[in-house]
Amino acid sequence: MPTPPDDDLLRTAFRDVHATRLNGFTLLVALGDRRRAAATAGQAIAEGTQRVHDLRHPERAAAWLRAKVLQSLRRGKRIEAPSLDALRTLGVNEPLLAGLSGLSLMQRAAIVAASVECFAEADVETILDATPIGARRMVATARTRYLAAFAIADRATLGSGPLTDRVLMVAARGFVPPAARTARST
Amino acid sequence: MTHRLSDPHLAFQAWLVDGAPGEPPRDAALHASVCDECMSQVAALDALRALDLGRAMLPAARLAPDAAPRGAASIRRAGAAAAGVMGIAIVGVGATLLLASPTPSAPSGPSDLPGGDVLGATGTPMATSTDSPTASAAAATAAATEAPATPRPSRATPRPPVVVPTKRPATPRPSAPASPTPSATATPSSSATATPSPSATATPSPSATATPTPSPTVTPTPSPTPTPSPT
Numbered sequence: 001m002p003t004p005p006d007d008d009l010l011r012t013a014f015r016d017v018h019a020t021r022l023n024g025f026t027l028l029v030a031l032g033d034r035r036r037a038a039a040t041a042g043q044a045i046a047e048g049t050q051r052v053h054d055l056r057h058p059e060r061a062a063a064w065l066r067a068k069v070l071q072s073l074r075r076g077k078r079i080e081a082p083s084l085d086a087l088r089t090l091g092v093n094e095p096l097l098a099g100l101s102g103l104s105l106m107q108r109a110a111i112v113a114a115s116v117e118c119f120a121e122a123d124v125e126t127i128l129d130a131t132p133i134g135a136r137r138m139v140a141t142a143r144t145r146y147l148a149a150f151a152i153a154d155r156a157t158l159g160s161g162p163l164t165d166r167v168l169m170v171a172a173r174g175f176v177p178p179a180a181r182t183a184r185s186t
Numbered sequence: 187m188t189h190r191l192s193d194p195h196l197a198f199q200a201w202l203v204d205g206a207p208g209e210p211p212r213d214a215a216l217h218a219s220v221c222d223e224c225m226s227q228v229a230a231l232d233a234l235r236a237l238d239l240g241r242a243m244l245p246a247a248r249l250a251p252d253a254a255p256r257g258a259a260s261i262r263r264a265g266a267a268a269a270g271v272m273g274i275a276i277v278g279v280g281a282t283l284l285l286a287s288p289t290p291s292a293p294s295g296p297s298d299l300p301g302g303d304v305l306g307a308t309g310t311p312m313a314t315s316t317d318s319p320t321a322s323a324a325a326a327t328a329a330a331t332e333a334p335a336t337p338r339p340s341r342a343t344p345r346p347p348v349v350v351p352t353k354r355p356a357t358p359r360p361s362a363p364a365s366p367t368p369s370a371t372a373t374p375s376s377s378a379t380a381t382p383s384p385s386a387t388a389t390p391s392p393s394a395t396a397t398p399t400p401s402p403t404v405t406p407t408p409s410p411t412p413t414p415s416p417t
Contacts, residue, residue, distance in 0.1 A: 019244050020239075020240055020242055020243070020244055021239045021240055021242070023242045023243065023244060024238075024239025024240065024241065024242030025239055027242055028237070028239070089241050089242065089243075090237050090238060090239060090241055090242060091233075091236055091237045091238055091241070092237065093233065095230070095233070096230075096233045096234065096237075099230060099234075111234070114205060115205060115231065115234050115235065116234055116235065116237050116239065117239065139205070140203050140204070143202070143203045143205070143231075144203050146230065146234070147202060147203070147227040147230050147231070150226070150227070150229075150230035150233070151223060151226045151227055151230060154226065154229075154230075160229075160232070161229070161232030161233070161235065161236060162232065162235070163206055163228050163231050163232045163235065164225070164228050164229060164232055166209065166210075167210055167215050167218050167219065167225075167228055168215075168219055170209050170210055170212060170215035170216075171212075171215040171216045171218065171219035172219075173212065
């Protein structure tokens, strides 16, 4: 008969699985406020480890932790000055930070949860503590505002990434050169 | 024409806002490939998706939860305690100085300040213990001067700490060192003690100040000098 795993081991595993990414999420949502992010994420992790038996599913647990973080951040004072220093390690650059800075706290959480961490819709609803329609609307609004702000902050950069490649590939697939067109018609 | 162009643009925007699931409509993708605005927005989503939250450091709170707030609070508490101790020490030192100094400096007391005469009078008791207190007490209750003996000393003692500190630095200090010698000349002040008794009833403090101040300044200086020279 297998013995149940030790609680301490479970807690340690819980921390190891969730702490780093949760801190990254909090840093992004808090716009690089290291101290606040560490305190908030640490508190959420501490609460999570107390309920480690209820939070066995990793994605549900991750959503629960982010919801906790968001609750704490909403209770605290408003984040005013974004700091890029702490965010560079995550890959954040100036235009991206400009795009995120134009959003509210909830919108930042929505876009990070949906577009960066790619949570399922149900988990995004948990994080935002919103109805399915409300969460979907929040994410759409956040994306629209972020895209507009990013485009204003950085007009010159042409993308190079998987999404850009996919769009260009689809565009090339549909493109029929004029010479080929005339050859077909004849 | 404009309508035609705007449709793929809007379709592409809608696809992006929806999270760019699957592949975009072909005409929209074709439009986007030549539209700077659409491509910059694609780049924006690419930049967002390139973020790696796993590269964030572990929260410091993991090792020591709420370490920073507690540390700050303890520092604040220690600072407050240190400030309190410092304050108490300063008050204590000041009080001891106040209590210690009045006796030597008392004779020099009479000065320009309104309370100075009273203090000067209280100080003068050195010379004549009985009479000068009457002068000081007379400032408070002139009518009660008839029975000065017993209550006055008690009043005289509390007063010096109150007023003395402000006045001392100004003038009395120089005269204080001279006070030991004038104590010999205090005998003239005993002549002044004769005067206070009448002045006590009328206006003790001005009369007391008027007479003593000239007498110590004039007499003391000559008196010490003559005594050394013969020796």
